[in-house]
Amino acid sequence: MTAPGHPAPPVPDAEVVDPDYPVTPVPAHARKSFFSIAVVLLGFTVFTPTMLAGATLGPAFAFDDLVLVILAGSLILGVYVAVMGWVGARTGLTTVVMARYTLGTRGAKLASILLGGTQIGWYGVVVGTIGDLTAEALGWRSYGARAAVMVVTSVLMCATAYWGYRGMYWVSLVSTPLILVLAFWVVGRSLQEVGGLDGLTGVRPTASMAVAVAVTTVVGTFVSAGTQAPNWTRFARRGSHAVWACVIGFLVGNGLMVFFGAIGALTFGEGDFVLVLYQLGLVGWGLVLLFGNLWKSNADTAYAFGVAGAELFDRPSKGPFVIGGAVIGTVLALTGVQNHLVEYLGLLGTFIPPLGGVIIGDFLARWRRRGIPAGTAPPPVRWPNLLAYAVAAFLAWLSGELGIGIPPVIGIVVAIALSTALSRVGSPGGTPVGAGRGPA
Template identity: 25%
Template sequence: MEEPMDEDFTQKLLYTNDKKDLGSISIILLGFTLFLASMLSAGALGIELEFKDFIISVIVGNIILYIYTSLLVYISSHTGLTIYLLSKYSFGEKGSYLVSILLGTIQVGWFSVGVAMFAIPLEKITGIPIITLIMISGMLMTIISYYRMKSLIILGIILIPLFVILGLWSVGISIYDVGGISNLLQIELKSIGNISNGISLCIATFISATMLFTDFTCYSNNKKTSLRHVITTVLISIALMFFFGMIDTMAIGKFNIFEIIFLQSLMVLVIILLGFNIWFINSNNLERAFLKIRKPLKNKFVIVNGVMGTLFTIVLYENFLGWLTFLNVSIPNIGAIIIADYFIINKSKYTKLQETSLEKVNVIAIISCGAGGLMAYFLDGIAPINAMVFSAIFYTVLTKMKSKYAINL
């Protein structure tokens, strides 16, 4: 039987006639960042920082995410390649599998968090055992991911306005309960954290999603269009989600979004809207995980990933902040190496992928990625920036030394 066409172009270069306007793609990009987990992050951040420090953290985090993502989107829309195919130039033909495995594992991890976020409030309403709900919802989300791009757009069209309405409704209740905006702003929060941690938390929540923007912006026939959509998506959706989470936390004094929703008597409505939100995001997560796997193996991997993600649901949810720390020391490095390879090593010009002689494994990229992660973990400051800067520096210096002295690695 003839193999179905790879509609998402994850395995090959997009040619000019394959590209399209990003109108529908922007719906998917918004859906990636309009995720209830980001409100959970905002609540955790809001309970630790004063309002002024919170605003600074979100603004600076947004700027860093925008610069980082825009550079990757520029490369993607210019070359017509996804993040996985771009990694072949810097990590090598086989070395790029490391990128695929790491990003795929992270998407499955977010799937786990999403399943928990759907099952836990549902248990409060129905009384059905949490394990049963996790298994059923994980199975249904896995099935949904089979429908791929078209189903994601349809879910996104339904999700985005409903989720914004939910957030505004919840914020409205919070403001009303404290007696208005003036009273809300007079609430004094004890600052037990610092701005560096706040910025790191903001970046960690969204960096894996924004990296995967390249899977969609490579469709763009215009680099300016791609960058405009990134600006809109990153600035609006991230700021909106953190705003919702922060206001609710300030008003109620709890950072767990589910406790807040329960206290506001919105749980039934949330179950309905959360179903759309989590299913949309988790369909994306399974769909984008391990994109190098070809059909029919890819469909089998979707099932395996769904099962694994479901099994690890509670573990990852209960260690949510630790999960974000892992993202901060592992994800920024990959993008930084790709950016350095394109703009510095190759002077903003790649030869066509099919005409390029690729290394099997670029050891320098692997070493640089690991070194950047270690620097991010052990050095003070903003962890993801440390990861980006040191990974890029290690990669650039070692690559130039290898070329100059003809070192074989």
């Protein structure tokens, strides 16, 4: 059984079809409920390192202005990801496979390398961070102890991603409520530190930051990962389910984590609630928050580079690429990548959002009304859309260098505008056999 409008896709080399359908549309029988999609996306964005972004905002704004900045950035992020999620539900495809229709079969390899490579790097950063923070909490000084923690946690994350959507759903269902309870409890303790809400609103800024920079910080927390939201929303039964799940995850969930980090910085001088719990002497609960949170988020990361690898090599299973990427990420962690690669990976975040903008613009211009027709293959390269991506990515980078505007937003908006305008230029471009229109 396949989704409406999808002919049964062929199985390359007669291999067993991966139940997560990394390179083919998700069929109707494999679609999930709204609750399931929302749980997975909320688990993805309830990510404690996001608090560090909030910690940079807290001291720079009065409380009312701080709330407005976080709301503005979260709204921009939420709208962008919701549209990406809607496209994913309509097509039933991952971001990197959708890029085949937008950039061509060869052009899409750029998307797979960019998205998959970045995710492997972040995977290594998170695994290394877990090892370092665990060693700090337990007073371990030996490299061997930290390395053992990294390897064990990486195996758990890799196994969860290998299990696929179901693995991420169950880990998110169990861990996310516990993490949120701990976070709200720390917020309560934070308010006690400053004499309640009145004390918090009375805290005066001790630093300065331009509003545009602050909004960019909020948007930048998850805009790169949000570009890959279709990896999960393609399982939604309806496009509206995908939209609301993205709103819950990226506007509410991510916004809360930024807000929590700002509160922690204002009251304890520390944005990461894991370290706040350490300060309060609650090392055990700090480790629960650390492992529960980063386990589910990094499993999503491993899943993302798994499906990117499946597209890159045109294989029907994500499994080998989940394992291979996890091995590479773990080796990077063991070499201390978390101390050197973060700024570089952040720079790549400038170049990822325009990719999502090109996909959105191309879909709205060519496929929105009639869906993606089945039965024909796309050209190797769609040069107009590659040009749109290159221009948008350059302008996003330039805006960051000049300190003008919000780089991710500039990249997305320019990419949508150019890809829409150029959508009918050059080769008409078909689609691979098996593509079609997903649920409304």
